[in-house]
Amino acid sequence: MKGLVLSGGSGTRLRPFTHTSPKQLVPVANKPVLFYVLDSLREAGITDVGIVVGDTAAEIEKAVGDGSRFGLEVTYLQQEKPLGLAHAVLLAREFLGDSDFVMYLGDNFIVDGIRPLVEEFGRNRPDAQILLTRVSDPSSFGVAELDDDGRVVRLVEKPEFPKSDLAVVGVYLFTSVVHDAVRAIRPSARGELEITDAVQHLVDQGSTVHSTLVSGYWKDTGNVPDMLEVNRQVLEGIETSVDGDVDDASEIVGRVSIAEGARVRRSRIVGPTVIGPRAVVEDTYIGPFTSVAEDCRITGSEIEFSIVLADASIDGVHRIQASLIGRKAEVAAAGEAPKSHRLVLGDHSSVRIRIQ
Numbered sequence: 001m002k003g004l005v006l007s008g009g010s011g012t013r014l015r016p017f018t019h020t021s022p023k024q025l026v027p028v029a030n031k032p033v034l035f036y037v038l039d040s041l042r043e044a045g046i047t048d049v050g051i052v053v054g055d056t057a058a059e060i061e062k063a064v065g066d067g068s069r070f071g072l073e074v075t076y077l078q079q080e081k082p083l084g085l086a087h088a089v090l091l092a093r094e095f096l097g098d099s100d101f102v103m104y105l106g107d108n109f110i111v112d113g114i115r116p117l118v119e120e121f122g123r124n125r126p127d128a129q130i131l132l133t134r135v136s137d138p139s140s141f142g143v144a145e146l147d148d149d150g151r152v153v154r155l156v157e158k159p160e161f162p163k164s165d166l167a168v169v170g171v172y173l174f175t176s177v178v179h180d181a182v183r184a185i186r187p188s189a190r191g192e193l194e195i196t197d198a199v200q201h202l203v204d205q206g207s208t209v210h211s212t213l214v215s216g217y218w219k220d221t222g223n224v225p226d227m228l229e230v231n232r233q234v235l236e237g238i239e240t241s242v243d244g245d246v247d248d249a250s251e252i253v254g255r256v257s258i259a260e261g262a263r264v265r266r267s268r269i270v271g272p273t274v275i276g277p278r279a280v281v282e283d284t285y286i287g288p289f290t291s292v293a294e295d296c297r298i299t300g301s302e303i304e305f306s307i308v309l310a311d312a313s314i315d316g317v318h319r320i321q322a323s324l325i326g327r328k329a330e331v332a333a334a335g336e337a338p339k340s341h342r343l344v345l346g347d348h349s350s351v352r353i354r355i356q
């Protein structure tokens with residue numbers, strides 16, 4: 001079985017962060033989401049992986065390399081325009097050959113991995129197997145309708161009036177039969193070849209399409225709230241590891257990972273929390289579910305339930321919560337007067353200001 005990872009999206013919901021970095025490389029618990037996907041494939045026994053890339057190909061290739069650090073052999077497949085998930089399968093036809101394969105969206109996250117799903121597919125070997133999860137707003141997803149026996153009877157991409165609450169998760173398992181289906185469909189109203197249409201074609205042709213309800217934790221990390229939630233979920237599983245330099249005036253509470261080269265002075269850190277290499281934390285409180293990346297500097301501040309990306313600095317700010325702070329961002333306290341706000345914001349930024 002081969003793997004097909006889709007990493008060509010533009011990440012509009014994560015702007016302005018994705019103006020300078022692919023959404024698949026935004027980290028949770030100081031590790032890019034894409035790396036969790038690659039690790040999940042290897043743990044499922046899949047080592048031959050194609051990665052579909054777009055405008056951010058150079059950044060993806062620099063981060064992943066030839067795949068050897070993940071125990072994989074990686075082939076890059078250039079997609080000139082984001083023309084849909086089924087188009088990615090068309091594009092990968094030569095790489096995939098007649099092999100069964102897993103198609104995994106590079107910004108999706110399944111905490112428990114996909115090994116049981118791959119093993120189930122190998123035992124039963126349907127023509128396609130899709131993953132489903134119940135969501136509160138199915139109109140934002142591909143939606144599946146099942147019959148009384150649990151068989152897939154209809155799939156609709158982002159329906160205005162969903163007929164079920166079963167959203168299609170961004171992991172699909174296929175035999176080579178799907179190649180005929182992606183050739184048979186036509187672009188949707190939004191100009192894309194939808195994978196849901198390809199799976200629907202299989203259903204209409206009488207092919208065997210199984211579904212599995214995801215019982216573990218799944219998230220599409222395409223927006224900031226979901227990134228923070230995934231970060232929280234991953235941090236729940238960390239172990240205490242203090243390899244950095246922590247002085248006697250500091251207090252470490254709970255499961256906290258402090259990387260080698262980090263320095264903590266006169267601070268209180270409450271886990272689960274990770275502090276990256278060469279980060280400096282002074283006179284600061286860092287609360288639960290916070291990830292501080294490499295080379296950050298946080299002084300005289302309070303922060304919790306947040307993600308701080310590499311080289312960012314926070315100085316004298318009380319209190320930061322539920323925030324995603326970008327690479328090399330600078331956050332500092334303003335003077336007492338005048339009572340005004342000085343903002344330098346990129347396109348598509350979102351700011352909340354408390355009115356006194």
